[in-house]
Amino acid sequence: MTRRPSTLLVVVAAVAACIAPLVLSDQTFFVHTVLAAVVVSGLSMLMGYAGQASLGQGAFVAVGALTVALGTTRWGLPPLVVLLLAPLVAGMFATVVGRPLLRLQGHYLAFGTLALLLMVQTAMSSIDALGGAYGVSGIPAFGVGGWTVTDQRPYAYLALACLAVVLWSSARIVDSRFGRAMRALSGSETAAESAGVPVGWTKVGVFALSAAFAGLAGAVTAFFTPYVSADSFPPLESFTYVIMAVVGGLGTIWGGVVGAVVVSVLLQALNTVSSQPGLPPTAAPIIQYAAYGTVLIIALLFLPRGIVPSVGSLRLRRPQGSPA
Amino acid sequence: MLTIDRVSKHFGGVYANRDVSMEVPDGELRGVIGPNGAGKSTLFNLVAGHLRPDSGSVSLDGRPLDRMPPHVRARHGVAIVFQGARLFPGMTVLENVMVGAHARTHGGLVAAVVRPPSQRRQERETRELAERCLARVGLEAAAQQPAAALPLGQQRRLQVARALAGQPRVLLLDEPASGLRAGERTDLTDLVRELNADGMTILLVEHDVGMVTSLAHRITVLDLGEVIADGTPAEVTTDPRVITAYLGAGGQHAAQHTGAQHVAHR
Numbered sequence: 001m002t003r004r005p006s007t008l009l010v011v012v013a014a015v016a017a018c019i020a021p022l023v024l025s026d027q028t029f030f031v032h033t034v035l036a037a038v039v040v041s042g043l044s045m046l047m048g049y050a051g052q053a054s055l056g057q058g059a060f061v062a063v064g065a066l067t068v069a070l071g072t073t074r075w076g077l078p079p080l081v082v083l084l085l086a087p088l089v090a091g092m093f094a095t096v097v098g099r100p101l102l103r104l105q106g107h108y109l110a111f112g113t114l115a116l117l118l119m120v121q122t123a124m125s126s127i128d129a130l131g132g133a134y135g136v137s138g139i140p141a142f143g144v145g146g147w148t149v150t151d152q153r154p155y156a157y158l159a160l161a162c163l164a165v166v167l168w169s170s171a172r173i174v175d176s177r178f179g180r181a182m183r184a185l186s187g188s189e190t191a192a193e194s195a196g197v198p199v200g201w202t203k204v205g206v207f208a209l210s211a212a213f214a215g216l217a218g219a220v221t222a223f224f225t226p227y228v229s230a231d232s233f234p235p236l237e238s239f240t241y242v243i244m245a246v247v248g249g250l251g252t253i254w255g256g257v258v259g260a261v262v263v264s265v266l267l268q269a270l271n272t273v274s275s276q277p278g279l280p281p282t283a284a285p286i287i288q289y290a291a292y293g294t295v296l297i298i299a300l301l302f303l304p305r306g307i308v309p310s311v312g313s314l315r316l317r318r319p320q321g322s323p324a
Numbered sequence: 325m326l327t328i329d330r331v332s333k334h335f336g337g338v339y340a341n342r343d344v345s346m347e348v349p350d351g352e353l354r355g356v357i358g359p360n361g362a363g364k365s366t367l368f369n370l371v372a373g374h375l376r377p378d379s380g381s382v383s384l385d386g387r388p389l390d391r392m393p394p395h396v397r398a399r400h401g402v403a404i405v406f407q408g409a410r411l412f413p414g415m416t417v418l419e420n421v422m423v424g425a426h427a428r429t430h431g432g433l434v435a436a437v438v439r440p441p442s443q444r445r446q447e448r449e450t451r452e453l454a455e456r457c458l459a460r461v462g463l464e465a466a467a468q469q470p471a472a473a474l475p476l477g478q479q480r481r482l483q484v485a486r487a488l489a490g491q492p493r494v495l496l497l498d499e500p501a502s503g504l505r506a507g508e509r510t511d512l513t514d515l516v517r518e519l520n521a522d523g524m525t526i527l528l529v530e531h532d533v534g535m536v537t538s539l540a541h542r543i544t545v546l547d548l549g550e551v552i553a554d555g556t557p558a559e560v561t562t563d564p565r566v567i568t569a570y571l572g573a574g575g576q577h578a579a580q581h582t583g584a585q586h587v588a589h590r
């Protein structure tokens with residue numbers, strides 16, 4: 001389903017997102033949340049339309065981050081070039097591994113993508129050319145031409161710009177020949193096939209798209225951190241993307257953003273609570289893990305289709321509401 | 325010319341199709357009838373490529389289709405309307421039909437984002453084509469509705485419209501009239517006759533034998549996976565083997581439909 005939230009809501013959210021970096025003293029949480037939204041937007045398409053869950057989107061975030069890390073430090077490429085290159089490399093990597101991976105169905109595919117992430121991590125930590133045990137440091141600050149970023153704030157806007165590009169292209173893709181084929185898959189693969197849709201390649205296409213988004217997020221992370229190693233992409237983060245996608249609502253353009261914001265804010269709040277003085281130091285991880293499970297269960301129980309589609313159908317049920 | 329050459333397909337111990345052969349010349353409207361479980365849907369799925377035969381071959385104009393997956397067969401002009409409703413429920417009625425044009429159009433992810441003029445033009449043409457197809461089945465008013473919201477009869481018609489959007493050379497209709505009301509049934513009969521008159525080769529499976537005998541140039545009768553008769557409607561409906569097969573498997577109701585009364589109708 002592709003219901004559009006009201007324009008007013010979008011404008012308010014966009015304005016708030018643009019003001020936030022001015023108010024915040026530390027941009028880390030903001031940047032991470034926006035980049036999570038970038039990753040989850042792609043994952044939401046993959047899960048919602050191609051019906052394929054990936055527990056290893058971190059692998060593509062890693063490929064994007066590595067492209068920036070190696071491109072700038074080893075090959076001396078300009079920051080803007082590697083930023084644009086990262087989603088392409090991640091998308092190409094997904095196209096290559098996607099053909100065999102997507103032959104797996106359901107849970108097997110989920111585990112296959114997790115295995116991919118673990119393999120990428122292993123490669124990064126054991127191959128010196130990919131950073132090895134120490135990772136890649138010394139990534140230069142982002143900049144275009146003569147202008148170079150000197151503090152955190154521009155990264156918040158860079159992340160927002162990436163999110164805007166991702167949402168804009170998602171909207172165009174959903175309403176296109178490829179997009180219709182992709183959405184047809186979730187209805188009936190057999191019928192889509194007999195209409196001429198190459199099911200295998202369409203799934204690979206969506207997979208590559210989700211990887212490209214993840215790679216873009218990885219690229220910004222690499223500039224922001226500015227350090228990339230195998231440990232920068234823990235599997236738990238990839239699981240979080242899946243939770244965010246489910247909570248926000250699969251196969252919707254705004255579901256990824258809503259899911260990323262809601263889950264990030266919740267986890268941050270729990271983090272603050274669990275690090276209060278007086279609580280044992282083990283409280284933080286325990287509460288965090290418990291929170292993941294609780295959030296997912298609550299979401300599946302009360303909003304099985306996710307926040308965005310549920311809110312959308314509430315609006316549809318209004319007496320005068322025209323189908324949005 | 326669609327040539328089905330001695331195809332066999334078995335599921336476990338059951339032969340769904342056994343040495344089925346058929347030659348359907350261009351422009352023919354071929355009826356395929358037979359009692360429940362005779363293997364009609366299996367045959368259609370073998371032609372459309374959703375099933376692979378154990379042996380035998382299917383070819384279109386002498387070109388074997390056997391190694392082609394369904395989406396490639398669609399590009400060669402084969403379209404199928406499935407027995408059950410197989411729609412894309414998350415999409416509008418119009419979008420469902422637009423997917424039907426996929427085999428005849430071009431453009432992937434990059435074209436979707438960049439939208440060059442050629443792509444915009446193609447989108448516009450696809451939309452117009454889809455609207456025309458919807459009008460042909462009388463669903464133009466429902467174009468913007470979600471497909472899942474349609475009543476059963478309209479879902480059947482939507483499937484027909486989707487197949488038409490592919491502008492196929494060979495159209496396989498598997499019980500297109502099931503779930504339709506009497507008025508809709510007449511409209512569908514007229515539409516099938518019209519499409520065939522425009523030159524489309526059509527294979528029609530229907531339990532309503534009256535509808536098939538009134539439409540088809542020739543009829544092939546299947547029973548227990550085998551062809552038991554093949555000929556003009558008049559020949560087939562008076563064939564003693566056909567009458568026995570229907571009496572054996574379909575009972576009273578089907579027997580009435582196979583009787584000579586329908587021949588008299590024509």
Ligand SMILES: Nc1ncnc2c1ncn2[C@@H]1O[C@H](COP(=O)(O)OP(=O)(O)OP(=O)(O)O)[C@@H](O)[C@H]1O
Nearest residue numbers: 335338339340358359360361362363364365366367
């Ligand atoms: N996927 C399958 N797996 C196992 N058996 C099958 C399968 N498809 C069909 N069959 C069997 O093959 C035989 C032929 O089935 P088919 O659906 O082709 O018959 P049909 O003539 O279309 O029947 P109907 O008029 O009920 O639609 C039946 O005995 C059926 O049970």
Ligand SMILES: [Mg+2]
Nearest residue numbers: 364365366407
């Ligand atoms: Mg059948």
